Amino acid sequence: MASFDGKVPIGVPLYYASLAGLKPLVQLLLDKGADINYHDRDYDTALIIASFHGHQGIIELLLDRGADIQPICPRLGSALHASSMRGHRKIVQLLLKKGAHINSCHNRWGTPLQAAIMREEGGVVKQLLEAGADANFQGSVSNCIYQNALQAAVGQRHHEIAQLLFKYGARLAPTGHSVGNPLETAAGKHDLRMVQILLENNAGIRIHDSMFSSALYAAVYEGSVAIAQLLLAKGADANARGRGGGSLLRTAFSSSQDGAEEIFHLLIDSGASLDTLNYEAPLPFAVRNFKDETIKRMIDAGFNVNTPNDRYGTPLHAASYRGNYNMARYLIDKGANVNFWSGEYGSALLAAFCCRHDDILNLLLENGAALNNREGKECIAIQTALICGQSLPLTVLVEKDSESLGCPPKDCTALLTASSLGLQKIVELLVENGANPNGQHSLIDGPLIVSASKGHHGIVRLLLVAGVDINTKGKQYSNALFAALYNGHHAVVELLLDEGADVNAGLLPAGPDYMDFAGERYKLLKSLGVLHSRYDDWHHAIVEKLQYDGFGSVLQMAIYKEHKEIAHVLLERGANPNIQRGWFGNPLQVAAYKEDLSMVQALLGKGADVNTPTKYGNTLQIAIFKGNQTLVGLLLQNGADCNSDWCMGNFQDLAQLHRDGDTVRLLEQRDRPRSYDNAFDNALRIASSLGHEGIVQLLIDHGADVNARTGHGETSLKVASYKGHLAVVQLLLDNGADILSGHHNALEEAISSGHRQIFSLLLEKTPSLARQAHHHRSPGLGPLSAASRHGEQDIIQMLLDKGAEMSIYSQDWPPSNPLYFASSEGHYDTVLLLLSKGADVNLKDGDFGYPLEAAAHNGHQDIVELLLQRGANVDLYDEDDPDDKGGPLQLASSEGHYGITHVLLEQGADVNRRGGVYGSPLHAASSQGDRDIVQLLLNKGADVDSWDKFHGTPLQSACINGYYDVVQLLIEKGANVNAKGEDEDGQALHAAVCWGHQKVVQLLLDNGADITSEHCGMSALQIAKNNDNPTIEELLQERGAT
Incomplete structure (x- = not known):
């Protein structure tokens, strides 16, 4: 049998043996001294778990050996709880015979009787009741699922068990529990049969408890028609107050349950007063949602037909929206105002118009509904007709309401909407009747920009003839040229260029923050009803903003969107090839990003500066990131400086923003070096990192400095070594790359990333480095320490074969002790190898001092045991070091490593020694x-x-x-x-x-x-x-x- 070394209490194996039903093993563990009553927050006693799984033989053994029958554990309660909930009747009988407390209370399951009920073990329920279980026992544990047995039976819908409990004297009374009394619970669960059983046993209909206030309220709230009807028939008060003080009538009225309206009628028929409805303007809501009979009863009861609410307007608005012609006529007959302005549609006429209910529209017009009844605004009927795509009545409406078109310049919604929908005849009609083509709304692009974005060539021409400003600034799109170009409407672009649109106009948004603007714009469009399926500008706004700032000019956007013909036209019309705006910076960088060689040549031919840097680097760096050797060669031939130092921004973020999936995946596959986020300020380093051998050769041929360093000391050789690009490493070495340059040299980077071939190649160039703790020109980790830190045993052995010795390591700064790093990182085999080569087990180094401290802190118990076997001082720590952590025992105690703490104590660690940042071990724990x-x-x-x-x-x-x-x-x-x-x-x-x-x-x-x-x-x-x-x-x- 395996021995126990203190890592796991011996009571735990006994628990698992009992769970599995392994009686011989249980017997053996008991003979070996296992604690028969062991339990904690994670484990029940062996008796409890055996009772749960029905292992009667083990239960008898445990009881014979003195197991305590009464403990109540967090998970399953007592042994009687466990056997009751699983229906083990013989075990229940045995435990009762041995004196188990039949009414013991668990904080979740309650009594064993309740546990049996919740697990639907009817046979055990009857057995416990016959044995004297108290059917009315109510524990004091507040977080128990049910407070007593009857409550459990009701909550679990066990009808027969409920009747059995009544037979054994169960009483009905308020519980004060969160689930309410039994009658409330049954009503809330739509359990009609249980309600009948409870009423047959004299359940109090008017008893109020904590969850629903009353059983009738529960039925009303849950929409249970049959139960509500039964309770009302038994005398329940229809005017009683529900949870929060609201009336039952209001609860039914505002409910979304299927039976709500029928219950509403039941309550009224049972004497509920409509005065208790207490609902702000309920009639419009009822018209929208209830049957005509209900509405008429409410009107007959005195509800005003012209009282509006903010959402639905008046009852007439609601009927017009719903298309209920009979109700609309009834409301008009009852005095409804056909011109009342309220709600989301404004007037009943507009509600009928937008929802295409022609019969109601005619009814309203016949009864005096006005076409224009909102002062200070344009013709509402025209605006709504445009939004809804109606066209037949527009000519008549425009002629009738032409006076209303002399609106302020800031409000041109009708003209704008017609322009967006491409209704050219309507636009012409509106302009002829005085609509201002230069009218602007504070949150919506003007008619020219909107029509240009939709490609409505005829409307654009019509507006230009009418005198619209061709370069007017927009809100969503910067100008009309941008709008047409972004959406690929080439004919409109050419028209705008022919009419003098500014090809170098800036595209960056001005004015308020875009998100504030977008939120206000959304509210406006919603209030106007513009968020119609045919009006999709909002969708365009969301999509476009993701790329908006990336285009500093229309030329950049044309190149990005691959509108080559337009890009050439723009160049011929004087577009500036060196304009510096947006994410890409200039047009040449956009062309490089898109790998468009012909466009790059065209831009260079127009004088584009090949070396202009931006926030994402320069054009040469972008070409290298894309891995396009031909493009790199073209740029170098045209004077690109391969040694310019310019910090490259997060190019991967740029690719993600512009949905360039191929580039994103490429960069993810070639994961940038962990410490090189700021290393991309040099073309050769970028090419070396990405493994572009051909580009590396091309750059070297054009004079790239192979030993150029960043401010952090990073070199091309280090980057290539870390990334494992063997051919690039060889190429750089052949061209004079310095292995020792930088804080962490290339040899260390090859070790840390596990690239053995590169390590071998580099070591051949500097064999003496294998015998040094670290080099004075490269103060990082030495080769042996780096290999130990990463557990690279093959490399360690290679270094040892090259003459590396453990005796060269001391306590000098920087940290360089291989044994410390191997112990800290948990490389057991590496630790074993280093010890076999003479590593000093008590040599201090690193953040946690000694190897034993590092292993203890990081939870590597096997290494702790090995180091102790090899002579590590169990209490070693540096009293003179103010940053010392106090020793292995303090570190293990502070990090919760129970097994290590036990091992150290068994090996004689001083349990009361104080020191370091943690104090004593007891302080730490x-x-x-x-x-x-x-x-x-x-x-x-x-x-x-x-x-x-x-x-x-x-x-x-x-x-x-x-x-x-x-x-x-x-x-x-x-x-x-x-x-x-x-x-x-x-x-x-x-x-x-x-x-x-x-x-x-x-x-x-x-x-x-x-x-x-x-x-x-x-x-x-x-x-x-x-x-x-x-x-x-x-x-x-x-x-x-x-």
């Missing part, structure tokens, strides 16, 4: 809230009241972080709740109050904490007041604090 390690340390003799000038006592450390379980354990083990250090030091109570841990404060007070003691002249009560914590303040005052 207490401050991290690790109860298991705290228990282990205390069992091994840790001083429960040890004091440290930085941490106080372990109890104070636990109180600061609110670790209730640890605080409780320390107090149980004798911790002095009033202990303090020097004169001004506080006590545990001050720490808990200061950090607002109410439960901990309560625990300390219950265990004698001095409520009058002061910290820095302040009492605990004063601290609570200063921290604005009224709950703790009240608690302290209840205990006598003043």
Whole structure:
């Protein structure tokens, strides 16, 4: 049998053996001393888990060996709970015979009777009742699913069990529980049969409880018609108040349940007063959602037919929207105002018009509905007709309402909408009747820009003839030329150019922040009803903004959108090839990004500057990123400077923004070096990183400096070595690249990334480096340390074969101890190899001091055990180093490594040694809230009241972080709740109050904490007041604090 070394309590294997039904193994574990009653927050006792799975033989064995039958564990409760919920009747009988408490209460399952009910074990329910289980037992545990057995049966819809409980004396009474009383619960679950059973057993219909206020309210809220009808027939009060004080009538009226309207009628028929409806302007809502009978009853009861609400308008608006002709006529007969302005459509006429209800439209016109009834605005009928795509009545409407077209220049919605929809005859008609073609709205592009974006050539020409400003600025699109070009309407572009559009106009947006603009624009379009399926400008706005700022000019956009003919026309019309705007910076960089060689040549022919840098680098760098060797050669032939230093921005973000999936995937596959985010300021480094051998050769042939370094000391050779580009490394070496240049040299980069072939190649060039801890020209890790850090045993062996020795490593800065790095990273085999080659097991190095400390901190138990076997000092730490962590035991305790903590203690680690940043091991474990390690340390003799000038006592450390379980354990083990250090030091109570841990404060007070003691002249009560914590303040005052 495997031995237990302290990593896992021996009670846990007993738990698993009992769970699996392995009786011989259970017997063996008990013979070996396993704790028969072991349990914790994760494990029940062996008896409980065996009872749950029905292993009767093991249960009998455990009981014979003295297992405690009564413990209640967090997961399954007691053994009786566990067997009851699984229906193991023989085991239930056995446990009862052995004295199991039949009414024991668990904080989730309640009593065993409740557990059996919730798991639908009817046979066990009857067995428990016959054995004396209290059918009315109601525990004090507030978070139990159900408060008593009857509540559980109702909640689980177990009709037969409910009847059985009544047979054994179950009583109906308010519970005060969150799920309400049984009748409420049954009504809320649409369980008609259960409601009948409860009523047959004298359930109180008017009992109010916590969830629904009453059973009738539950039925109304859930839309249960049959139950509501039954309860009303049994005398339920139709005028009772529901949850929150609202009436039942209002609940039914505003409900979306299927039976809501029928229940609404039931309540009225049962005497509910319509005065209790208490709903703002309910009639429009009813017209939209209810049957005509309901509406007429409400009108007959005195509801005003002209009372509007903000959403639906008046009842007539609602009927017009719904297309309910009979109701619209009925409302008019009852005095409805046909010209009342309200709601989302404004008037009933517009609601009928937009929803295409011609019969209601005619009805309203016959009864005096006005076409234009909104003062200070254009003809609403024209505007709405345009939005809805209607065209037949427009000529008549325009002629009738032409006077309304003399609107202010800022408001030209009708002309704009007609321009967007391409209704050229309507545009012509509107212009002839005085509509202003230069009219602008604060949030919508003007008619010219909108028509240009849609490619409506005829309307664009018509507007130009009418005198519209061809270069007017827009809101969504910068100008008409941009709008036409972006959407690929070449004929419109040519028309605008012929009429003198500015080819160099800037495209970057001006004015308010775009997102604020977009939000306001959306609200406007919605209020105007423009968000119609045929009006898709909003969709374009969202899509376009993702690319908007990338185009500094129409020439850049034409190149990006691959409108080559237009791009050439723009160049011929004087477009500036060196304009510097937008993400791409200039047109040449756009062409390079798109790898358009002919356009690059055309731009160069027009004088484009090949070396102009932008935020994303220069044109040569972009060409290299795209991996286009021909393009790189063309740029170099035209004077591109291959040695210019310019920091490259996040090119991958640029590719993602412009939906360039191929480039994004390429860059993801060639993941940039971890430390080289700012290294792309040189063409050769970019090409080396991406492994473009041909481009690297091309750059070298044109004079690229192979040893150029960034401000961080990065070189092309280092980048290529890290990325594993062997051919590029060879090419750079052949052209004089310096291996040792940089903070971390190329050899170290090859090691860290595991590229053995590159490492071998580099080592052949500098064999002496293998025998050095680090080189004076390259102060990073030496080769052996780097290989140890990454667990590269083949490389370590290669270095050892080249003459590397462990004796060259010392405590000199920078850190260079291979054993430290291998231990820290958890490379067991590497540690073993280094020890076999003479590595000093007690040599200090690195952030955590010694190899043993590094392994303990990072949780590498196997390495900890190995180092101890090889002579590591279990208590070694540097007392003179203010940053020392205090030793292996403190580090393991602070990080929650139970197994390592146990191993160190078994090997003689001083459990009470203080030092370093963590204090004592008990301080470290207490401050991290690790109860298991705290228990282990205390069992091994840790001083429960040890004091440290930085941490106080372990109890104070636990109180600061609110670790209730640890605080409780320390107090149980004798911790002095009033202990303090020097004169001004506080006590545990001050720490808990200061950090607002109410439960901990309560625990300390219950265990004698001095409520009058002061910290820095302040009492605990004063601290609570200063921290604005009224709950703790009240608690302290209840205990006598003043």
